[in-house]
Amino acid sequence: MTAPKPVLLTVDDDPSVSRAVARDLRRKYGEGYRIVRAESGESALDALREIALRGDQVAVLLADHRMPGMSGLEFLEQAMDVFPHARRVLLTAYADTDAAIEAINVVDLDHYLLKPWDPPEEKLYPVIDALLESWRGADLRPVTETKVIAGRWASRSSEMREFLARNRLAYRWFLADEPEGARLLAAAGRDDRTLPVVVCADGSLLVDPTDTELAEYFGLGTTPTEDFYDLVVVGGGPAGLGAAVYGASEGLRTVLVERTATGGQAGQSSRIENYLGFPDGVSGTQLAERARRQAVKFGAELVTTRDVVGIEVDGPARVVRFADGASIAAHAIILATGVAYRRHPAPGVDDFAGRGVFYGSATTEAVACSDRDIYVVGGANSAGQAAMYLSRWARSVTIVVRAQSLEASMSHYLIRQIEQNPTIRVRACTEVVGAEGDGHLERITLRSVDGEHETVETGHLFLFIGAQPRTDWLGEDVVRDRHGFVVSGQDLTVDGARPRGWTADRPPHHLETSVPGVFAAGDVRADSAKRVASAVGEGAMAVMLVHRYLAQP
Structure with a gap:
């Protein structure tokens, strides 16, 4: 069975232009790629979702800027949520070059083409060739046809769906009480007492798998590759991602450890409209995925589905202990575990x-x-x-x-x-x-x-x-306030006295906790602003303070 061809998708509300773009693409790339055309942003998004469900890949998106209902810029921004690795091209008239420049900032536009592009041999094909080469060279996670058979009112099924969605993993969802789900469950030789059931691409089954088993099947990193790092970031929300990006980009051997999925609470937000640089808003998933890709690009290592249960001081090293008994060590640690929604106390909820x-x-x-x-x-x-x-x-x-x-x-x-x-x-x-x-x-x-x-x-x-910090695992060495938030910096000192157990011959740095070399950033920190922008900023600032700590422990 031959592998499906990757897709080149073009969208333009002018049928003649749409046909012309598709014709030129098919002439040069038809043998190796499937050419899909649409005449509105909405229909193009529908096509992308169908392609994603089939497990196929999209290599390049070409969108006309001036379309009624949904502009090319709006389409490309939403398309990033479906195929974040697809290369993006905006088709513009000479009068729209300002919009193209804006698109470079808003949707990480790869290129803009001025219409008309004749002859395509000079103005279209060289651009597409370069984008395809870049796309093929990217480290793309393989997309497999994975089916999940779940119970309609099963809490574990709901948790699994959340895990898969937040980690942007490709799957098809079937309910066991609907005909197709029941057929798949019978074909797998299982019944509804074993839900959820994952039917893997090779036909094997994962019966009620743990998050770690799911992550390993989909190719997510679950085990650190080294025993010692310059920096361990605990938590993958905006603060943790910010720390990972700045730590790795500044040459620190950085690993980010996340329990569920990058993004934190912000990653679950459907639309963030007051984040600097995104005047049209950005989904939390999209923002988290961009930050994750950025961190990986700079060399940060991401480890998922690992529970951190403690930190220890071992001479100059700071040790992070996992629930399974394993551990890693580093010169410094940044705590960015964020907060969880408080459980509702009402009976039955x-x-x-x-x-x-x-x-x-x-x-x-x-x-x-x-x-x-x-x-x-x-x-x-x-x-x-x-x-x-x-x-x-x-x-x-x-x-x-x-x-x-x-x-x-x-x-x-x-x-x-x-x-x-x-x-x-x-x-x-x-x-x-x-x-x-x-x-x-x-x-x-x-x-x-x-x-x-x-x-x-x-x-x-x-x-x-409301917000409840995830800090019970820290033990007594890390000072917290009465609500469990981590106290840091000058708030640790009382009448000039340093915190109990403080061993360094200097006062704590601004975001440093009561353990030298362990810093806190984002919502987990006492008196933080509880905003995405401030969390990202604290993650970056914490890396700067890590450098100061490394220079003078």
């Missing part, structure tokens, strides 16, 4: 986690909310972004918040968007006090500030109820 109750997960569960009434709990930006995203599918979205309004905790631009969205309503001064259902969530009970109770029917409850 946590019993349905993954079965109608979701902590984050809005992007992966959105399609399942089609034409349904759903509830989002929380008043910060993450809740607002989720509500806006879910409103594309749901019949109604209700934001439940205990405060009198969203003003105290949500960005102004997001509040305005919510007010203008007819699908979303806000129930202020209200909280969820109970959840019920038979095997999965079916209804929740709301209580208003004046004590009135109301039970409403819903199968989907999304929770964004």
Whole structure:
């Protein structure tokens, strides 16, 4: 069986131009590549999703800039979420060169072509040849036809889907109670007591695999290649990715250790619109993937599905211990473990986690909310972004918040968007006090500030109820505040006295913890700004302070 041809996709709303581009591409590249053309950004995105489901590759995207409904720039930006490694070309008129320059910044544009490009032998083919050579030389993860058969209301199935989606792994999803899923499950010789079941490309099975088993099957790095590094970054959110990029780019042998997937809470955001340099917004997944690729480009090593359970001082080395008993050491450590959403205390709510109750997960569960009434709990930006995203599918979205309004905790631009969205309503001064259902969530009970109770029917409850740092594993040597956030820098000193156990002959650096050579960045740090931009900045700053520490331990 021959391998499928990689795709060259062109999109232009002018049918004659679209046919001309496809004709020129087919003439030169038709033998080795499949030429796909579309006449709108929406239809092109649909084509890309179908290509991704089949497990095929896209090598080059060519999009006309001036298209109604969705411009070429908007198309290329969204296409990056589906095929981040595809090379991107914008077709522009002479008057649109400013837009092309903007596109270089917004979507990492590889090239822009001025129309008309005749003769193609001089103006089109040399460009495509160079892009194809670059694409073929990239370290692309092979895409395999992997099928996942899952239970509709199984919490482990929900966790697996989240893991696969956040790590941008190619798979096809089948529910065991639907005909095709049932057929595949029977063909595999399994029943619904063994869900989820992964049918690998070679026909072998992974029955209820762990995240590590999934990561190894898909080719993600799960084991460090060395025993000693210059820098270990613990946590792959914006702060950790920022530290990995700057550490590796400045010559430090850097390894980033992440428990689930790069991106952290920000990576689960459907749209971040106040991040510098992205005036049209950027999805958390897209931002995390760009940062991951950037870190790898500079030589950082990424290790996933590893739980860090402790750090130790061994002379000049700082040792990171894993849950399986293994360890790695480094000259310095940056803690960037971020925060987790706080579990909801109301009776019954946590019993349905993954079965109608979701902590984050809005992007992966959105399609399942089609034409349904759903509830989002929380008043910060993450809740607002989720509500806006879910409103594309749901019949109604209700934001439940205990405060009198969203003003105290949500960005102004997001509040305005919510007010203008007819699908979303806000129930202020209200909280969820109970959840019920038979095997999965079916209804929740709301209580208003004046004590009135109301039970409403819903199968989907999304929770964004505050930040809880992941620091229980740090032990007593690393000073934390009463909420568990890591204390650093001058906050460690009281009346000029250095923190207990401090061994260095100098005061702590700005982001340094109570253990010399161990730094904290991002949301895990006490009194941090809890914003993506500040987390990235702290990751970069922590690397600068690591250099100072290495010069004067």
